Amino acid sequence: MKRLTVRKDAYYDSVFLMLAARGIKGMKGVREAVVAMATAMNVELLVELGFNKAELKALSPNDMAVAIEADDEAALEAATQEAFDALTRKKAAAAGAGLVKTGSMAAALKLDEDANVAIISVPGAYAAREARKALTAGLHVMLFSDNVSLEDEIALKKLALSKGLLMMGPDCGTAIINGKPLCFANVVRRGSVGIVAASGTGLQEVSCLIDRYGAGVSQAIGTGGRDLKNAAVGGMTSILAIKALSADPATTVLAVVAKPPAPDVAAKLIQALKDSGKPSVAHFLGMAPRPDEGNVAFAQDLEEAALLAARFAGGDPSPASARANILDDSGNDRYNRPRPQAIQALASTEAASMAPGQRYLRGLYTGGTLADEALFLAQRALGGVYSNNHTDSAWLMADPKLSVGHAIVDLGDDVFTAGKPHPMIDPAARAERIAQEGRDPQTAVILMDLVIGYGSHPDPAGACVQAIREARAAAEARGGYLPVIASVTGTAADPQGYAGQVAKLEAEGVIVMPSNYRAALLAIEIIKHRSGGNR
Template sequence: MIKAIVKDNAYNDSVTLMLISREVQKLDGVEDVLVGMGTELNLDLVKMMDMFVPELEDVTPNDLFIAARFDESKVSMDDLLAAFNDEMNKKKESGSGDYQPPTLDSALNHLQGANMVVLSIPGEYAAAEAENALRAGLNVMMFSDNVKIEDELRLKKMAVEKGLLMMGPDCGTAIINGVPLCFANVVRRGKIGLVGASGTGTQEITVVAHQLGEGFSQVIGTGGRDLSETIGGLMMIQGIEALMADPETEVIVLVSKPPAASVEKKIYELVKKSEKPVVIDFIGGDAESIKEAGAYPCLSLEDAARKAVALARGEEAVDFDGFDASEADLDQMVEQAVAKLKPEQKYLRGLYTGGTLTDEAIKYLGENHAIYSNIPLTPDRDIKHLENKQGHICLDLGEDQFTRGRPHPMIDPQTRTDFFDSHVDETTAIILVDVVLGYGSYSDPAGAVAESLEKARKRVGDNDFIVVASVTGTDQDPQDLNESIKTLENAGAIVMPSNAQAVRLVDRIMKAAAL
């Protein structure tokens, strides 16, 4: 049986509705369910799931719908609706009870003196609200995606003219005046300022610097398209200029995938004018060009953090491509890991939630191993070319192809849980994972990984695999860094101090085991 219910003009945010979909699907007899707003994307998903029914013909983006396929001998649509209402009530009860203004104007009336707005609304409405905010003299952080690139360009030009920040679209991480926004970790204030077009890359740098005892003046996000030819790096440049002028910032860090050539040139010209040292991690970018601009190139996200910390302390910024552990301890780790493998265990399974962390892993491991991915180094290493999963895999599970109709795996671990079930088997030798803590992330990502490992071990029997993990987090994050590490170690994982060190260890194990 396939049925749908439509609730007119009943807006709720997409993440909440996706999480509710997951809970409703747990009802006995429910085969498939999608709870969402009547956007074009969601209606396409319903059609792909073969659940489009006449009731959905006239649905609008302002309408909420529940579409389901179920066994009517076990469950009814009334049961699904009751479960939906129960989950909605739980969400309301778990809220803070604070006033939630329905419009920007009412928000400004409620919080007079505010100078920043964070937007997380459907992309088709986000540009108009951002424009209203900029016209009102507000800085903007736009978490929303699916915003037209011409709207992004127009909004960023307006922000530059007004001397404001327009972070986004699809900006997931910022820390402004010490306040973490969206996906961000709790780090101390300090002398380092950062501008990033990379969410988990920014998080990794901030937490490593925090763990080394330094902190951040400001962490400014740009959104992933900012350094494209079309946008021209408008917000990266705006952010650099702001940090150059900021008396609390003594060191500047830039992190992004390599910019478009014309944008890169503009950034380097600006960096040359900086009286403050600048550390640049354009992941996979040209180190010599960075040096020519008078800046410090980086070998990894961790290396960027270490160099920024050294410069903040007036010390020499040297390359770090090693380990915190001693060579003797590393040799023992590798020897013990390889000893547990059986002949049929041949393959790496990198199951990442952070895109930049995935990218860092692939770029390093890809130098010595054939790594297949959904974000491959070269087209021939695209995951679609790998037959029967017989090869090394490293996936960014937060990419759109895996998150259509479901929350990002940093919010809800189910996507990674599903890939543990489908991609870890008797041929798996090594599992490489990231665990990202902080605001916005799932309440216990380490626990979710531990549960997946326990299930996988039961499934593969005697073929125990090697698990290498890193935790992007601090001692002040709500998930508790130390407890997260302990949970992973109790689940049999080797927990390394950074993603870069985890990847290097995996490389050593793969070479030692001739994988």
């Protein structure tokens, strides 16, 4: 059974024609398929193949012919439909991609004169030059590149400040501007919380939790790690961002996430939050607890920062009222803090089946800030914890590729990524490390993050399940049991889907906690149970 379908005067890219032909040839019931221009020679071939001569002779060389021979009418119909769907799909995909490559900043600027943000990712040596061009042209800049000198950063930020522009970065990998996730960021709902963050995965974790708590984000502005930490940079971008968000009527709540700023910078930053008059949350990782001041609440961890911001967005006018409305865990994740008893009970169950030699916590992180949060919590609770992120040289890992004692490893560190993709993009290195830790009989708990969203691997959970399986099997073969504790930083709207990633991990027996903070708490609690001899 044969059918000839024609599209008159059709000009498709040859690649699409080839893919369409290949697609239908593999379909059930299809014996032969030719997708080609109806030239005299091709018409001759089609006549030889038994297609209708009269019909073919009426065609011109600019017509596209789809000739299909199939077992029955249904197969013919399906294949014809698929051929044209494939061509339409490819055409739409090409149009939808909408990407035009340009050879220079000037050429890119000509493409859309209304553009007001430039994302720059070029080798560090050229990054400052390109950023300067963009700022000079009146664009806000998100500078993904690192290896930009401190002098260049200061000069760029001064230039930006003088023009009232945001200079996000260098080394800024996350932002959400007008609802658009940029680089490594998540699809969070729009709302009233404006975030300023000097930490990429910190911003991701807080914005995703805000989304999960039912609130949303107006803008999330990354600043680059040195903006607050380095006194000479002086928080120029952070403070300008706070001022901009203060003036933004769509932003009713401010949230700042960063590692501890330089003291003078911290004072200026907090003053800017106070001056905004808007309910604000500040979280400085690893900083000692600090009482709230006026409209500014100081959060102790990323989860609390998100909770307080969500409470503010829900209408709580002050830190005191927001805190009063945050409950201990009552079984759902909305506006709750973890109940210590629940964590302890879970830890007790997990620790019960371990072998005597299992002693150490092994944190394997792709997100630097998430690793830091776990490190601070573990250091405080367990005493000595090694890490390649440690600021205390006594606890800096001698070899980040080999865990000794309790260890929290940031796998996004340069030592792992030199010449290789970041583990958020390619989780293979982490999968290998999970298996490696599983082979170590001293490993008691594996703690890990999973960061989804734009920029991340399409299926990070799927990429590590085999390694988790192997690690757990290795522990069981030694007569033990290996708990794997994880959190997933992401939202339901992310391309990978939050629920699907959680389900894949849970199918392997991984305990997925609702935040990195809680995952770390549980892992630490399991170790404490081991130390207490609860077996």
